[in-house]
Amino acid sequence: MAQKTGLGRRYIRAFVSGFFVAVPVTVTVLDRLAYVARVDGASMQPSLNPEGASAPDVVLLNRWSVRNYQVQRGDIVSVVSPKNPKQKIIKRVIALEGDFIKTLGYKNRYVRVPDGHLWIEGDHHGHSFDSNTFGPVSLGLLHGRASHIIWPPNRWQKIKPSVPPDRRPLLSWGGSTEDEDDDDDDDE
Amino acid sequence: MLYSVLGKTLGFVGFTIQYGCLAHCAFEYIGEFVMCSGPSMEPTITNHDVVFSERVSRHLYRIEKGDIVIAKSPFNPRMNICKRVVGLEGDKVCTSRPSDSFKTHTFVPRGHVWLEGDNLHNSSDSRSYGPIPYALIRGRVCLKLWPPHSFGALSQSPNDGRITPSE
Numbered sequence: 077m078a079q080k081t082g083l084g085r086r087y088i089r090a091f092v093s094g095f096f097v098a099v100p101v102t103v104t105v106l107d108r109l110a111y112v113a114r115v116d117g118a119s120m121q122p123s124l125n126p127e128g129a130s131a132p133d134v135v136l137l138n139r140w141s142v143r144n145y146q147v148q149r150g151d152i153v154s155v156v157s158p159k160n161p162k163q164k165i166i167k168r169v170i171a172l173e174g175d176f177i178k179t180l181g182y183k184n185r186y187v188r189v190p191d192g193h194l195w196i197e198g199d200h201h202g203h204s205f206d207s208n209t210f211g212p213v214s215l216g217l218l219h220g221r222a223s224h225i226i227w228p229p230n231r232w233q234k235i236k237p238s239v240p241p242d243r244r245p246l247l248s249w250g251g252s253t254e255d256e257d258d259d260d261d262d263d264e
Numbered sequence: 265m266l267y268s269v270l271g272k273t274l275g276f277v278g279f280t281i282q283y284g285c286l287a288h289c290a291f292e293y294i295g296e297f298v299m300c301s302g303p304s305m306e307p308t309i310t311n312h313d314v315v316f317s318e319r320v321s322r323h324l325y326r327i328e329k330g331d332i333v334i335a336k337s338p339f340n341p342r343m344n345i346c347k348r349v350v351g352l353e354g355d356k357v358c359t360s361r362p363s364d365s366f367k368t369h370t371f372v373p374r375g376h377v378w379l380e381g382d383n384l385h386n387s388s389d390s391r392s393y394g395p396i397p398y399a400l401i402r403g404r405v406c407l408k409l410w411p412p413h414s415f416g417a418l419s420q421s422p423n424d425g426r427i428t429p430s431e
Contacts, residue, residue, distance in 0.1 A: 100285035107292060145341050156399035159375040161325070192339035216336035216400045 111137040111220055113154065115166055119198035119205065123152065123235075124166070124225070134227035135166070135235070137220030145215045147172070147194070149245070150237035152222040155196065158210050164219055167196035167206050168239075173215075175245035182208045186246070194218070197243065293319055295403060298334055300346050304381030304389065308332065308419055309346060314410035315418075317403035327377070327398070329355070329427050332405040332418055335379065338396050346405065347389050350427050351378035353398075358426065359391055377401065382422055 198204025376395035381387025
């Protein structure tokens, strides 16, 4: 009898210690390295969800590559929706900070993306809730960069950055070599 | 000999990963220590004060008006700002400086908060850059740890009338 309770206790101890290893490691991997998410909605057709809701795509979101908030034009990224913090949206980066962009139905026809912001759009114009509705989004809302489609298996592929040819920025600061003549007044 | 060294190294790496992950979870979901700098929250928080910011109420969406929060700056995500929440989504907030004779008001849009420093004369906050998305909030400041003579909970806003009480 005593042997049996000892065995049970050992099992409980093994379970608890395994639990305390597995849960933090899983949470950290999901927060820091990679996250898996199902894509809902038609806003990124035809790149994602080409068949609509019948076969939703599952994408791998690389969180490590955005740890320094570095993205390129054309990357597909997931950001926390500025209108609803409980929701994440997946869109394509069209313009980075400092770029001039011609908008599609935003309140201003031409916009300069402010510092620390992104201009994101869905590929399915007119069926997408994107920067043309809510304006540029802050880089701090960036959640991850979609790097692979992992489900369904026949669509397994790496996602390459590509800007739609008609959506290139009108005037872009090619890199960090350009001097921006903005008045920086950060008095925090 | 080789096996024991290998085993020890693997064990050490495993422990490092385990405790690193535990630390990540603690800092990400429970709270963290922050050193504040800058004059924008005087007199509640002065320069180089150390505060404890808890992450629980941010994850449970329990941030209320009057709370002091640490948030990512909307124009530089690597920089953090420490401000007081003056309005939640749907609230009417006053956008003018206290010295202005004309009072201008605006409404905070959905999913956003309105942040203001306690030092209204020397603070760049939502009055200059507008409401910020809720998701930029990192945590709620709940305890002041340093300097020792001001240890304890944080005081209420010194600026009366900025925060309109909710019905």
